Amino acid sequence: MTEVGTARKRSEDARLITGNTQWTDNIQLPGMLYVAFLRSPYAHARIVNVDTSAALDRPGVVAVFSGADLAGEQGGLPCAWVVTPDMVLPDHPPIAVTEVRYSGEPVACVVARDRYAAADALEAIDVDYEPLPPVLDMQAALAEGADLVHSDKGTNKSYTWVFANGDLDAAFLDAAVVIEREYVQQRLIPSAMEPRSVVCQPFGDQMTVWSSTQIPHILRVMLASVTGVPEQNLRVIAPDVGGGFGSKLQVYGEEVITLILARKLGKPVKWTESRSEGNQTVHHGRDQIQRLRLAADADGRIRGLNVDLLADMGAYLMLVTPGIPLLGAFMFPAIYKMDAYSFTCTGVFTTKMPTDAYRGAGRPEATFAIERLMDELAHELDLDPIEVRRRNWIKHDEFPYETVCGLTYDSGNYEAATEKALQLFEYDKLRAEQADRRERHDTVQLGIGVSTFTEMCGLAPSRVLGSLFYGAGGWEHSAVRMLPTGKVEVLTGSSAHGQGHETAWAQIASDALGVPFEDVRVLHGDTAISHKGLDTYGSRSLVVGGVALVGACVKVVDKARVVAAHLLEADASDLTFENGRFSVRGVPEQGMSIQEIAGATFAAHNLPDGIEPSLDSEATFDPENFSFPHGTHLCAAEVDTETGFVKIRKYVAVDDIGKVVNPLIVEGQVHGGLAQGISQALYEEAVYDVDGNLQTTTLADYLVPSASDLPTFTTDRTETPATTNPLGVKGVGEAGTIASTPAVVNAIVDALRPFGVSDVRMPCTPERVWRALQEGVAQ
Amino acid sequence: MPRIKVEVDGVTYEDDVEPRLLLVHYLRDRLGKVGTPVGCDTTNCGACTVLMDGMSVKSCSVLAVQADTHDITTIEGLRINGALHPMQEAFHSEHGLQCGYCTPGMIMASIDLLRENPDPSDEEIREGLEGNLCRCTGYQNIVRAVRSAAHEMSHSEVTSHD
Numbered sequence: 001m002t003e004v005g006t007a008r009k010r011s012e013d014a015r016l017i018t019g020n021t022q023w024t025d026n027i028q029l030p031g032m033l034y035v036a037f038l039r040s041p042y043a044h045a046r047i048v049n050v051d052t053s054a055a056l057d058r059p060g061v062v063a064v065f066s067g068a069d070l071a072g073e074q075g076g077l078p079c080a081w082v083v084t085p086d087m088v089l090p091d092h093p094p095i096a097v098t099e100v101r102y103s104g105e106p107v108a109c110v111v112a113r114d115r116y117a118a119a120d121a122l123e124a125i126d127v128d129y130e131p132l133p134p135v136l137d138m139q140a141a142l143a144e145g146a147d148l149v150h151s152d153k154g155t156n157k158s159y160t161w162v163f164a165n166g167d168l169d170a171a172f173l174d175a176a177v178v179i180e181r182e183y184v185q186q187r188l189i190p191s192a193m194e195p196r197s198v199v200c201q202p203f204g205d206q207m208t209v210w211s212s213t214q215i216p217h218i219l220r221v222m223l224a225s226v227t228g229v230p231e232q233n234l235r236v237i238a239p240d241v242g243g244g245f246g247s248k249l250q251v252y253g254e255e256v257i258t259l260i261l262a263r264k265l266g267k268p269v270k271w272t273e274s275r276s277e278g279n280q281t282v283h284h285g286r287d288q289i290q291r292l293r294l295a296a297d298a299d300g301r302i303r304g305l306n307v308d309l310l311a312d313m314g315a316y317l318m319l320v321t322p323g324i325p326l327l328g329a330f331m332f333p334a335i336y337k338m339d340a341y342s343f344t345c346t347g348v349f350t351t352k353m354p355t356d357a358y359r360g361a362g363r364p365e366a367t368f369a370i371e372r373l374m375d376e377l378a379h380e381l382d383l384d385p386i387e388v389r390r391r392n393w394i395k396h397d398e399f400p401y402e403t404v405c406g407l408t409y410d411s412g413n414y415e416a417a418t419e420k421a422l423q424l425f426e427y428d429k430l431r432a433e434q435a436d437r438r439e440r441h442d443t444v445q446l447g448i449g450v451s452t453f454t455e456m457c458g459l460a461p462s463r464v465l466g467s468l469f470y471g472a473g474g475w476e477h478s479a480v481r482m483l484p485t486g487k488v489e490v491l492t493g494s495s496a497h498g499q500g501h502e503t504a505w506a507q508i509a510s511d512a513l514g515v516p517f518e519d520v521r522v523l524h525g526d527t528a529i530s531h532k533g534l535d536t537y538g539s540r541s542l543v544v545g546g547v548a549l550v551g552a553c554v555k556v557v558d559k560a561r562v563v564a565a566h567l568l569e570a571d572a573s574d575l576t577f578e579n580g581r582f583s584v585r586g587v588p589e590q591g592m593s594i595q596e597i598a599g600a601t602f603a604a605h606n607l608p609d610g611i612e613p614s615l616d617s618e619a620t621f622d623p624e625n626f627s628f629p630h631g632t633h634l635c636a637a638e639v640d641t642e643t644g645f646v647k648i649r650k651y652v653a654v655d656d657i658g659k660v661v662n663p664l665i666v667e668g669q670v671h672g673g674l675a676q677g678i679s680q681a682l683y684e685e686a687v688y689d690v691d692g693n694l695q696t697t698t699l700a701d702y703l704v705p706s707a708s709d710l711p712t713f714t715t716d717r718t719e720t721p722a723t724t725n726p727l728g729v730k731g732v733g734e735a736g737t738i739a740s741t742p743a744v745v746n747a748i749v750d751a752l753r754p755f756g757v758s759d760v761r762m763p764c765t766p767e768r769v770w771r772a773l774q775e776g777v778a779q
Numbered sequence: 780m781p782r783i784k785v786e787v788d789g790v791t792y793e794d795d796v797e798p799r800l801l802l803v804h805y806l807r808d809r810l811g812k813v814g815t816p817v818g819c820d821t822t823n824c825g826a827c828t829v830l831m832d833g834m835s836v837k838s839c840s841v842l843a844v845q846a847d848t849h850d851i852t853t854i855e856g857l858r859i860n861g862a863l864h865p866m867q868e869a870f871h872s873e874h875g876l877q878c879g880y881c882t883p884g885m886i887m888a889s890i891d892l893l894r895e896n897p898d899p900s901d902e903e904i905r906e907g908l909e910g911n912l913c914r915c916t917g918y919q920n921i922v923r924a925v926r927s928a929a930h931e932m933s934h935s936e937v938t939s940h941d
Binding site for chain 1: 797799800804807808811812813814815816817818819820821823824826853854855857858863867870871872874876877878879880881882883886901902904905906908909910911912913914915916917918919920921922
């Protein structure tokens, strides 16, 4: 059978297009209570007093708690990644007790019989604040005598993390070209369409938690350790989850508090955020200042790269906050060969919402930096940006290749992907048009942006995570249940929230077991059902979880072979297994399907001695290496020199993600990724004012693009299978986001080169483009 | 409390409601019509789009009392004689959804778009859906789905007149 590789339409659509979905906020339980949080209007203030008495008198209100009221039981929110032994890790109470450190931080909560009553009562809580100075600028925060986010820590520095390999001084000494740049990765708001929501139901000493989360398994462990509910009494369910993009890879204070309230009040409790709450208090992404130095020979060959980052942690370290910039540490050298590389990252506290994973997580930032630098290098040497990349990239016959970071890239073919992209793009034709527009002094100039990216996916080999002091492993689990009727249940520890696992996993199991696609049901996102797993992030689902499923299927077939041999009265080694059927070699009519064997095993009337009556199997896969998808993206942007308006005229993405299970799903992932990466380049930025209040609290202020803001993409693939897993897959969830941001900014800068422009800060709004142009001309 | 009489997906309801109750909360919390989700509560995202007397409205920005005497269609009431609406079919066939959270609103808005313009260009589809945000798909397959549904619906109308 050949399910894998087929553009199967998705099974999960049936409920999503008819409104039969189970979002967490849909859950209504008898006697359910609703929580609302009172949030700090200050970026930084001491809490002098919280008076909840008037709120308690409001109609429908059941209970009101300040942080101090819950101080004995609310615990602290976890950080699972202590990146250096001396990392400063402040306490992070779910509800602030003595001090608030970002606007939007919870200071009290109301529990009421309906959501309107809970929201009404918030205004009756009286909080006395003593304002403290906000800390908003990373560089100022590190200066001597700076105001402190955590005064007890004596510093705004959380950590400095260093990696170096090769002789950087030698690389820069006498280098023909040295490019020195500073780029800013603006702060972003992930903006999943489904707001966060959590429901907790106590049942005796057991507690069921439904949450709009990417990580039900990790959340269970963390909630158990924070709240003291024994892990075996805690069941976490991620029902249908409306997008995550990293933002739901978190253990949120609201999840902890909702659980504590349900336990305290003995009733089911629900919390659902509003969008403005979410923009303030869903963790943010990016926010780095990148200081970069690149040394190259006169022919454009890179000698060395020095990266010095400031990464804004925000006010606290959440689940993987400090590790996010380090996921980029190994990606700055990208697909290029160089002898020396040095990376330093300093994590800085500010009085802003903490940052954490957002689609790509560290890798988009790194890719942006190196791909922008490659274009600058090309400009410096008057080379075509494709040519300068060609002179530096690892050639297809040089794999496996150990990079200057110590990673071993197993496979790739940058030449093939680039060649295909150039053809689809009609590169030469567009270059000719660009020259023509320049010559004519057209008010609308054309720019061409290149991004030849790679990324490390399939997070992650557990031993690598261990060496980086991450608090868990990176394996994934899967199980296969062969039901009495021959139908199949697949369990996966990877927790989908839009990625289409229910379809793709059924395709994999269908091929591996030789059963019809329709006979397979995929179960996920419930710790009582898919009991073991490490969830979904970092383009890991297929590369780690899909491979675990293959392992579980192989075990089922192995068990079935023994039963088949017994029932067919043949030697197991004489059996062939094809299209789900065991037959005796040379006697094809003498055979049994694996589905029949499932029935016979269930009956257990006639099993070989010592064989247990079950074909069910499970497998856990821990990858030995990351996977390295790559690709070439080309963007043509028209820039109106009178208004600064940027229009993407053409966007070509050729991705090499190895073998493909479902091309339809892959295409969708690429489209969505491109939209988010392009949007970082052009539209999105979380803006705080001088007092530290978030200005972009609604979707009217924070520009998530609409259909009319984005172009039609041309997507294609090359296929260089990964050699490190049996499926040959590499992961696709983040590729589009990682590749597209530099492609777009490179195109804008390329359009404006004749005007003396060498950078435009993101997001490249018409105003910023126009100002860059005026400054460029003035010089 | 005012009393309202509303037809929702073919069923008539009479209820006393607070004047400030939002239509979307009336649908979700009172009638259990949870197929219509809330994405932003500020009229920006369109996830809560329903049809009121056949015209699309964002139900987070309509009060339940404003729906009095009106006819509401939600994603749950789209099936025709048990069969999926061509727009639902098209979103499935063209992979016009991933997480699916924006999908009910996107489908309802697309139906209203075709009511106004049965044969839209890609650009007209993109502009027509400007009030509905999707974070997963990059919109390309949504545009493709609407185009395909437009074709299907014009075709089926022709055959039904025959």
